[in-house]
Amino acid sequence: MALLEIENLHASIDDKPILKGLTLAVEAGKVHAIMGPNGSGKSTLSAVIAGRPGYRITEGTIRYRGEDITGMDPEKRAQAGIFLSFQHPVEIPGVAFTTFLKSAINAQRKARGEGEIEITEFLKKIKQAARDLEIPDAMLKRALNTGFSGGEKKRAEVLQMTVLEPTLMILDELDSGLDIDALRIAAEGVNRLRSPERGFLCITHYQRLLDLIVPDVVHILVDGRIQRTGDPSLALELEERGYGDFIPAQAGQ
Amino acid sequence: MGTSFPLRQGSKSDMTSPAHSSRSAEALPPFLYPLPADTEPDWLKDLRARAFDIYHAHGLPTRRHEAWRYTDLSFLAETPFTPSPSVTLDRNGLESAEILSFSAPRIVLVNGHFCEHLSNLSALELGISIQGFDASPPDSVRSALERGSLSRALDTFPMAALNTALFQSGLVITVEPGVAIRTPIHVVSLALSSHGPHFSVPRIVVHLQKGASLSLVESLGSLGAEPTFANSVTSVLLDEGAHLSTTRLVRERPDSSRIETTLADLGPDARYDNLTLVFGGRLVRNEVYATLNGAGAHAEVRGIYGARTGEHVDNTIFVDHVAPQATSGQLFKGVLGGTGRAVFQGRINVGRGASGTDGQQLHKAMLLSRGAEVDIKPELYIYNDDVACSHGATVGELDEDALFYLQSRGLTREVARSLLVEAFLSDMLEVVSHAPLREALESSINTWKQDVLSAEHPS
């Protein structure tokens, strides 16, 4: 049984079909990359896995550790170990980053029947993660993502991921907005989390991220479906030839 | 609607004031009754007679009155209110009221009457005088009540005129010149219904003399099983360079109402900060009229409010720039749930002589449900060219993207909503520098917030 199994998923928004029969499986211990042109449905897929409201699932199922989570509340999915690193992390003024992260950890612990985290343990964790990700202390004291630069937002996502220790991580364009050094730092943060129990879905447009977070499998998503699945060399092929070959007849122009 | 009201307890029907002797009780508008002619000094009799005439001519405001277009008082006239008797309260009774809990010298008024046994004035600093009165105000209030702008205000504020005609009890606070009172003073003013619905007309007078400063904290609310209606007025007189900071919590029960009028007159370089939190109540109107009469005066009128199903909260603010180089700010934030109703009317007047005025106004409301409504009326009247004035208003809902982001980290939708409401209000308490007071305010906000959110989404 794979960690994540998506079968024939159809999802639409405002009656506009976006995912049109998507099938995909991510095994524990593996990194799966998803590449695809703008508007092909990559962020939609990640949102639907994380349980964002507003999408209508018209067909198909999403299974996580064998359980059908298709209609589950987003917080339940998070508590079960699914983490979405947002393509565009939301700025939330007035909510302090550290306070928020502590509430999130405690909410997840509570769901697992555990007590609240010791404050010293929490601070140690967050400080260590911040150091590894070269996030200054001052940023931890600020409001959640508010006024963070594009690159800071992405590193803050990896920091949250590090502290929350999820099982399935969906990285939606982790590399967008990151400079070369920040990209390396963020990728190292992700690689530190790789383990036999954990699975990753790494959405990107560029090989440069896959040089740093080396995938086991590469999928090509075009027009709401996985058009091709292969080994890492598929990404290189794509880099050379573009998406032209993968556009299905009825969708291309 | 033509409810007539029995005379105040202890007064006899034949004891009518000469000034009103020609009027029969039946012809009087709701809540008005003639006061007995007693030993009051002439200046007060004259003032009361004028106030009586103003309210008599105006009557209980209706929605046809421009200033009351969005707030309907007709239910008040339909409720059989009687003037509140002089009642007392024991310590347990006081505990059951939702008042701010922090340590400070405390004065308790019940239906306007000073309750000495619940008050604690032992730690008062030198230079402040706090005097409860129970029949007629002491002469020390004269300068505040007769002050031109405050007296003229009665023409514009019929409910303040009603209070002026009738008030018998209340509180006078005076701070001597140059004295800075360090500890906040806590005034608790409660309306109590004992036998049937009661209305009360408490009066508070605050006079800070030249260069004096004071931080006043007020907990306003109600107790008892029956409806109450408090028509309360606070007169604030700030002499040159005086600084008054008023922080107020209004927490009314679902069947209780309050019209809280503050009439403030600021002298040169005086400063008035008013932060009013209103949560709940069948109807609460927080009406603040601040006249900037001295050059360089500054008024900062702020508020946080919440209204749920069955509740109506009205903040009506009027800042009148008379003198030059004066500045003012109005900042209000409200959260509405269920079918809650709110009104914000913010007016800035800049008179001919008020050059160099800076007047700002901002109102933000967050609607937690489709059924909630807020009416907003900003008004700027500017009769001088040399001014910087601005106003803004926003009405929004909880941000779905933010909610999902928080939920995607494992927070329940309920906690996420609560965090976002808290975040919306978070900057409003920054101005409260006294930490124990700020914590008491935070805890009131939290209690209310949990109530309103659980009513939105009962678990």
Ligand SMILES: Nc1ncnc2c1ncn2[C@@H]1O[C@H](COP(=O)(O)OP(=O)(O)OP(=O)(O)O)[C@@H](O)[C@H]1O
């Ligand atoms: N709220 C919405 N309402 C209508 N259409 C939407 C909405 N959200 C997304 N779409 C549409 O769905 C399609 C897929 O969008 P999605 O964000 O999943 O693409 P993507 O593959 O992540 O693209 P990119 O590489 O640019 O991030 C697009 O055509 C987009 O315009």
Ligand SMILES: [Mg+2]
């Ligand atoms: Mg995308």
